[in-house]
Amino acid sequence: MQKTLKSHGTWIGKWTFVLAATGSAVGLGNIWGFPYKAGTEGGAAFVLIYLLCIVVIGVPIMISEILIGRRSGNSPINAMKKSAVDSGASSWWQLVGWTGIIAGVFILSFYSVIAGICLNYIFISASPNELLSASEQFGQVTSSPENLIFWHTIFMVLTLLIVSAGIEDGIGRMVKILMPLLGFLLIFMVIYGMINGAFLKALSFLFTPDFSNVGTDTFLSAMGQAFFSMSLGMGSIMAYGAYMPKEQEIVSTSFSVGSLDTLVAILAGLAIFPIIFAFNLEPGSGPGLVFVSLLSAFNQMEFGQLIGPIFFILLSIAALSSSISILEPGVAYLAEEGFLSRKQSAITISALCWVIGIGTATGFNIFSAVDSSGETINPFLNLVEMISVQYLQPFGGMMIAIFVGWFMSESLIKNEIKTINPLLYKLWRFFIKFVAPLSVVSIFISQLT
Numbered sequence: 001m002q003k004t005l006k007s008h009g010t011w012i013g014k015w016t017f018v019l020a021a022t023g024s025a026v027g028l029g030n031i032w033g034f035p036y037k038a039g040t041e042g043g044a045a046f047v048l049i050y051l052l053c054i055v056v057i058g059v060p061i062m063i064s065e066i067l068i069g070r071r072s073g074n075s076p077i078n079a080m081k082k083s084a085v086d087s088g089a090s091s092w093w094q095l096v097g098w099t100g101i102i103a104g105v106f107i108l109s110f111y112s113v114i115a116g117i118c119l120n121y122i123f124i125s126a127s128p129n130e131l132l133s134a135s136e137q138f139g140q141v142t143s144s145p146e147n148l149i150f151w152h153t154i155f156m157v158l159t160l161l162i163v164s165a166g167i168e169d170g171i172g173r174m175v176k177i178l179m180p181l182l183g184f185l186l187i188f189m190v191i192y193g194m195i196n197g198a199f200l201k202a203l204s205f206l207f208t209p210d211f212s213n214v215g216t217d218t219f220l221s222a223m224g225q226a227f228f229s230m231s232l233g234m235g236s237i238m239a240y241g242a243y244m245p246k247e248q249e250i251v252s253t254s255f256s257v258g259s260l261d262t263l264v265a266i267l268a269g270l271a272i273f274p275i276i277f278a279f280n281l282e283p284g285s286g287p288g289l290v291f292v293s294l295l296s297a298f299n300q301m302e303f304g305q306l307i308g309p310i311f312f313i314l315l316s317i318a319a320l321s322s323s324i325s326i327l328e329p330g331v332a333y334l335a336e337e338g339f340l341s342r343k344q345s346a347i348t349i350s351a352l353c354w355v356i357g358i359g360t361a362t363g364f365n366i367f368s369a370v371d372s373s374g375e376t377i378n379p380f381l382n383l384v385e386m387i388s389v390q391y392l393q394p395f396g397g398m399m400i401a402i403f404v405g406w407f408m409s410e411s412l413i414k415n416e417i418k419t420i421n422p423l424l425y426k427l428w429r430f431f432i433k434f435v436a437p438l439s440v441v442s443i444f445i446s447q448l449t
């Protein structure tokens, strides 16, 4: 017997799902993570492997998440449970929804701290401190727990306000404003790089592959990046799929979202690297690429006090349209079960993320540590990131692929994706049954060894 669950509503308009899912996908992962990883992992070779992962793992899992979500119309926990029970499989499959929610709480806890730093940088880049270098500036920002917690709180409250307002009036309405703005700012930054930066050098860096340094590490990092960037394996896309109108085409929509996500990652590279190369800065400087290298370029260049804030506003918008999708699955669950109202659910889960986020905020300063190579690290951030991004998220993605590939009844699947080309369907089945699960298993094995 299935009890009736509270409904959440649906996206209004054909484009809202695409905007919301792209908003979820496009985030710190694209604009902060992708360029610095491409920078440290050898440029174009990384980009190519990343593209391969998007096509053979990312898009097939995205199709699976959306179809599970849409057929039930519920939060990932209940969506997994219903699809399993209706396919004659065990209701234990709902655990995949639970691990997703746990992963989401961890991910949002540190995502919000980093996004808070982006908010802070809007102001820092607008009025740079003449006495400090960019790396001293970054040191000053991260050395103060009060400062980090302050911006973390602001970001968490923004996320909470949007999610509590619901699907149509909150998330749906916000993505219709945020996403066009994001596109506009990004194109502006790329054109700026074309005119004023070392654009050709950036192009050849991102598109001339050199496979000499490619190892298993490159594959792992590209696959992890693809999972994170497409928001897979924790229920963000499944939750959003639940609000997708029945007549919308799942397969082509997934391709659109995957392409837009990739396009934004590459455009972010084309916005950042021309500036980096024009000022002779290091493309492989790692996580500090936008906060240190790029800031130092903004500080030196003409109109940097204008271009810098534009860039960090862009980054903050991208982060906000993602954080709402990380919060949504858990909120949807508590609200549809009738335990709490949507607003109370949003407050409860945000508060939990906020508290755990204090660990990341203080890990930069009070509780920082030094690793064996003498570098200062944030042990708490590394721990929560490892649990959520390196283990729970690929695990969730793998379980979703296994469920749809091996356990979900094909008639239920075909009900959701009626008009697919038969060859494409076979290809998708193959990727979801074999390629995606085996790829993830190989990540895990190589992490152990």
Ligand code: TRP
Pocket (backbone or CB within 6 Å): 024, 025, 026, 027, 028, 029, 030, 107, 227, 228, 229, 230, 231, 232, 233, 234, 235, 236, 322, 323, 325, 326, 393
């Ligand atoms: N994809 C987003 C980014 O690139 C972050 C994100 C949103 C996410 N939802 C997610 C990551 C779910 C993992 C799981 O920044």
